[in-house]
Amino acid sequence: MSLLDALADRDRVFDFLVPASSPVDVRxxxxxxxxxxxxxxxxxxxxxxxxxxxNDGELRCIIGPNGAGKTTMMDIITGKTRPDSGQVWFGSRHNLLTKNEPEIASLGIGRKFQKPTVFEALSVFDNLELAMAADKRVLPTLTARLSGEQRSRIDEVLETIGLESLCGRQAGILSHGQKQWLEIGMLLMQRPRLLLVDEPVAGMTEQEMERTAELLTSLAGKQSVVVVEHDMGFVRSIARQVTVLHQGSVLAEGTMDQVSNDPKVIEVYLGAEEEA
Structure with a gap:
């Protein structure tokens, strides 16, 4: 698959399409x-x-048992699902309930699904280049020589996701964890303000989990990152603030130690895991 062919695949490109800058106001x-x-x-x-x-620049972990509403919550934020009532705002100016999925993505909200969706026939470098070019919708940019600024941005993201030495490797032969990092890199190419990351360590080796923890914590402050995850050991390794969902609402919030010792959380979630 060429870069031109990949860009023509609009459905896949749209999974990571977010803007180079976001108009969100958090003052x-x-x-x-x-x-x-x-x-x-x-x-x-x-x-x-x-x-x-x-909050802007925050790393938040969302946990909860199956059926707690975690995926539906992310669907609402990204415009996939419309709520029956309520308000959802991005910054102080953007009512997300009045916008569709493309408009929400254009504001700077990127979503990483559990299963990585990269262009496996393309190299790591080409995947990142495609993510950068996709927002412009200008096919000739793919045949033009990269500017120094564009090359620097790709190099910066390659370093962030730890794939510098694999930049020429075909994405399809990467490990599961490496594909996850590459897709995060594709989102980062557009400098999103908010990243929604769904179960990033499912299926990873312990070493890959450690690297993913380092990657996500390094992003905090540069972007706001919301991580939905079931692996409690991983959550503990990255958590600064944890929200526990149960039956579609917030059951508890606080540090991992605080929610772990909350009797309500122990009863409906952590206690259930211990019995399993």
Missing amino acids: HGPILYLEDVNVSFDGFKAINNLNLTI
Whole structure:
């Protein structure tokens, strides 16, 4: 597959399309704000009066048992699912409930799904170049020589995701963990303000998990990062602030030690894991 062919595959390109700069204003509040959000599917209340605030540059971990509403929450933020009621704001100016998925992506919200979706026939370098070019929608840019600034940006992201030595390798032969890092790199090429990362260490080796923890913690401060994860050991290794969801609403928030010792959390989530 060539770069031109890959760019023509709009559905896949759109998975990581976010802008080079974001118009979000956080001078008067958090970067992401959900208030009294409700969603029902065929009578089942997936989200129940959900209130959540994410600050600019924060690394937040979201945990909770299956069916707690974690995926639905991310679907709402990215415009895939419309809530029945409530408010969702990105910065102080952008009401996400009035925007569709492309418009939300253009504001600087990037989503990393559990299964990596990279262009396996292309090199690591080409994947990053494609992510940078995709926002412009100008095919001739793919045949033009990269500017010094563009090359520097790719080199910077390669260093961040730890794939400098593999930049010429075909993405399809990377390990599972390396593909996950590459897809995060593709998001980073566009300098998003908010990253939503879904179960990033599922299927990883212990060494890959350690590297992923280093990568995500290094991003905090540069971007706001929301990590949904089931592996409690991994969450403990990166968590600064943890939100526990249960039955579509926030059950508890705090440090990992605080939520781990919360009787309500032990009963509905951590205690259930110990019994399993």
